[in-house]
Amino acid sequence: MTAKIIDGKAIAKKLRAEYHARVEVLRSRYNVTPALAVILVGDNPASQSYVRNKIAGCKEVGIRSELVELPASTTEEQLLDHIERLNNDVTVHGILVQLPLPAHIRVPSVIEKISVEKDVDGFHLYNMGGLVTGNTVFSPCTPYGVQKILEHENIRVEGQNVVVVGASNIVGKPTALMLMQQDATVVICHKKTRDLGHFTLLADILVVAAGVPNLIVPQIVKTGAVVIDVGFNRLPDGRIVGDVDFEGVKEKASYITPVPGGVGQMTVTMLLHNTILSAERAATATTSPFRRRA
Ligand code: GUN
Numbered sequence: 001m002t003a004k005i006i007d008g009k010a011i012a013k014k015l016r017a018e019y020h021a022r023v024e025v026l027r028s029r030y031n032v033t034p035a036l037a038v039i040l041v042g043d044n045p046a047s048q049s050y051v052r053n054k055i056a057g058c059k060e061v062g063i064r065s066e067l068v069e070l071p072a073s074t075t076e077e078q079l080l081d082h083i084e085r086l087n088n089d090v091t092v093h094g095i096l097v098q099l100p101l102p103a104h105i106r107v108p109s110v111i112e113k114i115s116v117e118k119d120v121d122g123f124h125l126y127n128m129g130g131l132v133t134g135n136t137v138f139s140p141c142t143p144y145g146v147q148k149i150l151e152h153e154n155i156r157v158e159g160q161n162v163v164v165v166g167a168s169n170i171v172g173k174p175t176a177l178m179l180m181q182q183d184a185t186v187v188i189c190h191k192k193t194r195d196l197g198h199f200t201l202l203a204d205i206l207v208v209a210a211g212v213p214n215l216i217v218p219q220i221v222k223t224g225a226v227v228i229d230v231g232f233n234r235l236p237d238g239r240i241v242g243d244v245d246f247e248g249v250k251e252k253a254s255y256i257t258p259v260p261g262g263v264g265q266m267t268v269t270m271l272l273h274n275t276i277l278s279a280e281r282a283a284t285a286t287t288s289p290f291r292r293r294a
Pocket of ligand 1: 096097098099100121141170
């Protein structure tokens with residue numbers, strides 16, 4: 001069997017065209033331009049590159065972006081003050097603090113400071129808790145991107161065995177909760193899992209977000225499985241690869257996402273979606289968005 005290679009770039013392009021149209025409606029009907037504030041602390045080159053991508057994505061669909069660049073010496077209090085200002089700015093619909101932060105700043109304090117209704121990353125405890133009960137204000141972007149890919153390819157989730165490899169707060173745990181909400185049978189594996197293959201061989205849908213190149217080889221993939229590779233690793237020779245042995249596994253899977261060109265394209269796209277959704281809620285709000293579903 002040779003897998004269908006899922007073109008994340010094409011899916012993202014199609015969705016971005018739809019989002020662009022939603023921005024136009026907000027402009028013409030409500031005179032509202034969606035806006036995303038991005039806070040970048042320090043000069044981590046990878047973070048700078050991610051932020052550039054997010055800002056370019058905003059431009060593409062007509063979202064106004066506001067970049068707040070702060071030195072690595074910024075105190076936690078100063079950062080919280082910036083967030084407070086943005087929380088109170090009605091022209092800003094989404095706030096994102098790029099992670100990682102310098103070691104002297106406590107990430108949980110920063111994330112909890114962001115207003116839930118502007119937490120377009122979906123990292124706030126309220127949003128995380130909502131994943132357990134099935135009613136988040138914003139879905140976290142990478143898991144949401146995975147969900148959209150499955151939807152786009154008409155891949156049924158209900159009743160399927162899903163194995164998620166990686167238990168991070170940003171990807172593994174929320175992906176597992178979102179797919180469980182769709183009535184999949186979900187297992188999470190992580191770095192202390194013994195005999196990984198024992199679990200992955202059961203997967204109809206295998207989502208891998210471990211940050212380990214070549215972790216998933218064909219021998220531990222079920223024939224016909226859907227393989228979603230969230231890994232993004234830079235090899236010493238500069239090549240970018242995922243966590244899956246793509247060449248080997250594509251001969252065994254039914255669908256597979258490449259790296260680059262798969263899930264990565266979708267993460268920023270979902271951030272754009274959440275920012276537009278936030279602006280739509282603000283433009284049409286008569287009550288708090290807290291109890292509404294996306
Ligand atoms: N650092 C790596 N991924 C992310 C992300 O999705 N959001 C933020 N804010 N920081 C990140």
